[in-house]
Amino acid sequence: MYDLDDEPVNILLVDDRPENLIALSAILDAPGYRLVTASSGMDALRHLLQEDFAVILLDVQMPIMNGFDTARLIKQRERSRAVPIIFVTAVSTDTSFLFRGYEVGAVDYIVKPFDPSMLRSKVSVFVDLHRKALQIQRQELALREREVARVELEALRERRALDAKYRDLVEGIRDGVVWVADPETEEFLLVSSPAERLFGSSSTDGPFVRQMRGDKAFQEARTGALARFREGAEGPHEFQFEQWLRQADGRKVCLHTEMRLTEGPKPSVLELHGLSVDVTRIKVAEEEARKAVGVRDEFLSIASHELRTPLTPLRLKLELMHRLASSKAATPANCEKMGVSIEKCLAQVDRLTRLTNELMDVSRISGGKLLLSRERVDLSGLVRDVCGRLAPEVAQAGCDLNLALSTAVLGDWDRIRVEQVVTNLITNGVKYGAGKPIDIIVDTLEDAAILTVKDHGIGIKTEDQARIFRLYERAVSPMNYGGLGLGLYIVRQIVEAHGGTIAVKSSPGEGASFTVVLPQEVAAAAPREHAV
Amino acid sequence: MTPEILLVDDDPSICEVITEVLDILGVHVTVTPSGKEGIAALNAGLRPAVILLDMMMPETDGIWFCREMAKNPKIRDIPVIILSACDKLESVASGLPISGILRKPIGIDDLLSTVQPYLKAAS
Numbered sequence: 197m198y199d200l201d202d203e204p205v206n207i208l209l210v211d212d213r214p215e216n217l218i219a220l221s222a223i224l225d226a227p228g229y230r231l232v233t234a235s236s237g238m239d240a241l242r243h244l245l246q247e248d249f250a251v252i253l254l255d256v257q258m259p260i261m262n263g264f265d266t267a268r269l270i271k272q273r274e275r276s277r278a279v280p281i282i283f284v285t286a287v288s289t290d291t292s293f294l295f296r297g298y299e300v301g302a303v304d305y306i307v308k309p310f311d312p313s314m315l316r317s318k319v320s321v322f323v324d325l326h327r328k329a330l331q332i333q334r335q336e337l338a339l340r341e342r343e344v345a346r347v348e349l350e351a352l353r354e355r356r357a358l359d360a361k362y363r364d365l366v367e368g369i370r371d372g373v374v375w376v377a378d379p380e381t382e383e384f385l386l387v388s389s390p391a392e393r394l395f396g397s398s399s400t401d402g403p404f405v406r407q408m409r410g411d412k413a414f415q416e417a418r419t420g421a422l423a424r425f426r427e428g429a430e431g432p433h434e435f436q437f438e439q440w441l442r443q444a445d446g447r448k449v450c451l452h453t454e455m456r457l458t459e460g461p462k463p464s465v466l467e468l469h470g471l472s473v474d475v476t477r478i479k480v481a482e483e484e485a486r487k488a489v490g491v492r493d494e495f496l497s498i499a500s501h502e503l504r505t506p507l508t509p510l511r512l513k514l515e516l517m518h519r520l521a522s523s524k525a526a527t528p529a530n531c532e533k534m535g536v537s538i539e540k541c542l543a544q545v546d547r548l549t550r551l552t553n554e555l556m557d558v559s560r561i562s563g564g565k566l567l568l569s570r571e572r573v574d575l576s577g578l579v580r581d582v583c584g585r586l587a588p589e590v591a592q593a594g595c596d597l598n599l600a601l602s603t604a605v606l607g608d609w610d611r612i613r614v615e616q617v618v619t620n621l622i623t624n625g626v627k628y629g630a631g632k633p634i635d636i637i638v639d640t641l642e643d644a645a646i647l648t649v650k651d652h653g654i655g656i657k658t659e660d661q662a663r664i665f666r667l668y669e670r671a672v673s674p675m676n677y678g679g680l681g682l683g684l685y686i687v688r689q690i691v692e693a694h695g696g697t698i699a700v701k702s703s704p705g706e707g708a709s710f711t712v713v714l715p716q717e718v719a720a721a722a723p724r725e726h727a728v
Numbered sequence: 729m730t731p732e733i734l735l736v737d738d739d740p741s742i743c744e745v746i747t748e749v750l751d752i753l754g755v756h757v758t759v760t761p762s763g764k765e766g767i768a769a770l771n772a773g774l775r776p777a778v779i780l781l782d783m784m785m786p787e788t789d790g791i792w793f794c795r796e797m798a799k800n801p802k803i804r805d806i807p808v809i810i811l812s813a814c815d816k817l818e819s820v821a822s823g824l825p826i827s828g829i830l831r832k833p834i835g836i837d838d839l840l841s842t843v844q845p846y847l848k849a850a851s
Contacts, residue, residue, distance in 0.1 A: 497814075500813075501784070501813040501814050502813075504813035504832050504833060505739065505742075505813045505832060506741075507832065507833035508742050508745075508811075508813070508832040508833040508834050509739075509741040509742050509744070509745045510833070511833040511834070511835060512745040512746065512748075512749055512833075512834065512835070512836060512839075513745055515835060515836040516745070516748060516749065516836065519836070540741065540744075540745070543741065544741060592740055677784075677786055
């Protein structure tokens with residue numbers, strides 16, 4: 197450890213007479229003392245400007261500036277105010293002289309001729325005091341330095357803890373990339389780890405950064421932010437944009453980026469702070485929702501058309517009957533005419549009922565409420581009945597029905613629902629069959645009944661064949677063919693509720709063949725009360 | 729000469745009742761179930777006072793019919809009234825050379841008051 201006793205202390209000896217200075221130096225010369233001599237008050241003040249002293253031995257009787265004046269000036273200066281002054285004099289030891297010395301700041305007197313040992317002893321006391329004061333001063337300094345170091349260390353720990361917390365926060369954002377970039381050079385200083393998952397690398401020069409730099413939205417936001425900042429516009433300079441970038445596996449990812457231009461760690465350095473969140477799933481869901489709304493709107497438009505169409509003959513017939521009734525010409529011929537008109541009106545009411553039933557069925561299927569009421573049914577007999585009922589409609593379309601029905605094809609089915617399947621498939625064949633014959637075949641294969649309805653009309657493109665069984669879907673323009681676009685969807689739901697399947701084979705211009713496979717026994721299909 | 733109207737519609741129930749209503753005016757109605765057959769009737773010399781045209785028909789619909797009419801200077805000036813239940817009719821029919829629209833369900837008074845000026849003009 198460093199010892200203060202080894203360090204020499206300065207002692208200032210002030211006397212206008214060189215022999216006195218020599219005498220004082222001779223007496224006080226000792227290791228650890230550095231004796232500095234001054235031949236006048238001015239000379240002493242010069243030394244005090246340059247160095248610190250442990251004690252000053254000051255002669256009272258000096259020309260120009262005596263000891264008292266010199267002492268007064270020494271005490272006026274902040275740096276030298278505390279330095280103890282011992283007056284050296286041969287003049288007088290009376291009380292008034294001593295008081296004058298103490299008034300100007302002397303701490304002691306020594307009268308010539310002085311006793312060397314007493315002089316050394318007195319000086320030694322002040323040197324010790326000086327050394328102790330110095331030691332206390334240094335200890336204080338050391339303590340202060342240790343405190344400063346402790347505070348700095350504490351601040352460093354806090355900063356590191358904060359850095360770690362922010363890093364955890366940044367890395368905790370799994371669906372978004374946090375990044376920092378230089379807005380001028382476009383150099384990226386930080387890219388958080390989700391860039392690795394999305395783009396195969398979180399390097400500050402990796403694919404994420406390269407695509408960002410080449411992205412139009414990013415460049416517009418960056419240059420816009422810089423321009424606003426340079427114009428002196430008040431902040432915050434924040435921008436939001438969306439961008440489609442390519443992932444490591446080639447798929448596209450939609451990022452919603454929020455970016456802010458701000459001052460970096462140094463006030464003059466600007467930084468771009470960004471958070472780019474993966475919103476691909478939201479975008480895809482939005483697109484699907486938009487398409488679904490489009491399909492729904494088109495369906496509503498078609499549904500309103502289909503429901504309005506039968507109302508025209510219904511309204512005209514009712515108005516005609518109203519005129520006939522108002523004419524008071526209740527002749528038998530008019531009554532007969534009205535009877536026919538009522539039949540026509542009822543036919544239109546049936547048409548409207550069928551349309552509303554289709555809508556109700558879709559509602560039931562969507563709500564999972566399509567219940568089957570199974571009974572023993574002969575499919576061939578059922579098909580024959582349906583064909584008989586549809587005969588006028590089929591004849592009006594100019595079609596022929598060619599039936600090839602095996603005898604007694606029995607099964608546990610819901611009669612009304614299977615009738616609906618057969619009706620929908622035949623009316624579909626009539627609608628798209630271009631007036632050509634429709635073949636209807638009922639047969640069995642192992643434990644299943646097979647129903648085939650084949651028309652020779654416009655046919656269905658391969659890409660549309662799966663779609664036509666979906667809700668609201670149709671393979672033709674609603675401008676050319678009416679209907680709600682629900683028929684085949686309902687058919688498929690009923691068939692599947694029976695544990696069966698439906699398939700279509702078709703080529704454009706060569707007609708379409710729909711084949712329904714229905715398990716004959718419940719055990720091979722679904723429970724008796726089946727909810728879809 | 730008995731005034732004549734051409735009705736182009738694939739719905740037999742509508743054709744039947746419109747024919748019955750127009751019979752009140754003593755009008756002869758020629759019915760064709762498609763645009764193609766309607767154009768064929770016009771090309772064969774039929775010159776009705778007005779044409780009542782359904783827009784939605786299989787294959788040759790109302791739009792096709794109007795475009796075909798426009799190609800033939802002999803028939804392009806015959807007035808056409810559109811019958812439709814379509815709620816987007818204005819956008820569907822925009823740009824077509826038509827004289828009027830009757831929106832389904834049609835009433836007798838609407839039908840008669842719409843066709844009468846054309847019948848008068850023809851006579």
